[in-house]
Amino acid sequence: MSVDQKVTVAHLSDLHIVGKNDRRQLDRLDRMLDEIVRKGYDHLVMTGDLIDTASPDDWLVVRDALSKHGLFELGRTTVLPGNHDLIHLEEELRFYHALNPDDSGRKRRVTERLQKFCTVFRPLITDDGDADAGFPLVKVLRFGEIKLAFVAISSVLPWSGSDNPLGARGYASPGALRALVASPVVDALAGSFVIGLCHHAYRVYGTDALVDQAFDWTMQFKNREEFIGAMKILRARLVMHGHFHRFQAYQADGLNFINGGSFRYGPERYGEVSIGSDGTWEHQFLTLQ
Numbered sequence: 580m581s582v583d584q585k586v587t588v589a590h591l592s593d594l595h596i597v598g599k600n601d602r603r604q605l606d607r608l609d610r611m612l613d614e615i616v617r618k619g620y621d622h623l624v625m626t627g628d629l630i631d632t633a634s635p636d637d638w639l640v641v642r643d644a645l646s647k648h649g650l651f652e653l654g655r656t657t658v659l660p661g662n663h664d665l666i667h668l669e670e671e672l673r674f675y676h677a678l679n680p681d682d683s684g685r686k687r688r689v690t691e692r693l694q695k696f697c698t699v700f701r702p703l704i705t706d707d708g709d710a711d712a713g714f715p716l717v718k719v720l721r722f723g724e725i726k727l728a729f730v731a732i733s734s735v736l737p738w739s740g741s742d743n744p745l746g747a748r749g750y751a752s753p754g755a756l757r758a759l760v761a762s763p764v765v766d767a768l769a770g771s772f773v774i775g776l777c778h779h780a781y782r783v784y785g786t787d788a789l790v791d792q793a794f795d796w797t798m799q800f801k802n803r804e805e806f807i808g809a810m811k812i813l814r815a816r817l818v819m820h821g822h823f824h825r826f827q828a829y830q831a832d833g834l835n836f837i838n839g840g841s842f843r844y845g846p847e848r849y850g851e852v853s854i855g856s857d858g859t860w861e862h863q864f865l866t867l868q
């Protein structure tokens with residue numbers, strides 16, 4: 580083993596692909612994935628809002644783009660869902676107006692779409708033919724001497740007229756967090772460089788301006804402290820997310836966060852994390868040449 584061995588991870592978020600006719604965006608994605616392959620990244624992470632439409636057929640377009648570049652493999656790519664993958668806002672409003680507000684229906688629609696997401700992206704979630712594919716997801720990859728682990732949750736909170744009117748608030752389910760901090764997971768992660776993954780942003784804006792506070796509420800990660808608590812128990816070195824379309828790296832609550840911004844609105848930019856065998860790491864945003 581060379582002492583300067585490094586593992587590199589490319590990070591994209593919020594692609595918001597609008598189906599197979601979204602040519603401009605798909606051409607840009609081709610270009611980006613070409614670059615990621617050309618530069619030899621060990622792994623690619625996409626932190627949600629892969630599509631804009633919550634229409635399962637559109638995930639196939641993303642899957643095909645990854646396949647075309649040889650990236651549709653467990654060891655090459657990790658994806659997780661965002662609110663635009665799982666919540667169709669117009670559909671929710673239609674149900675809301677047509678029926679009495681029905682909490683079970685909203686939850687069921689998110690659960691069903693999540694199951695479809697896990698079916699489409701199954702090869703990126705598990706390579707065990709018998710296992711259930713779902714979230715939370717723990718993936719441990721070995722690159723020479725470096726063990727890299729991803730711990731991903733679905734942070735999509737079902738739509739609610741009063742509590743989640745834009746479908747954009749995030750939530751980590753207590754069951755998912757309990758499963759993650761159980762001792763088999765903690766043991767499995769021992770000796771790994773752990774990266775936490777979710778879609779929703781720890782920090783949204785962060786100014787005291789009233790207009791920002793109003794905006795904060797609709798996009799807020801409701802129980803972010805509980806999520807951070809679990810990440811700390813798992814000794815996550817950093818958390819990568821998206822949702823709030825701004826490329827930024829910041830520290831909060833004793834953890835390092837990387838917001839992958841939005842590929843839709845910044846299709847030339849992507850994040851790179853480089854991890855050394857001594858556990859040191861660096862992050863930078865790069866621009867396509």
Ligand SMILES: [Fe+2]
Nearest residue numbers: 593628663822
């Ligand atoms: Fe987004």
Ligand SMILES: [Fe+2]
Nearest residue numbers: 628661662822
């Ligand atoms: Fe989002």
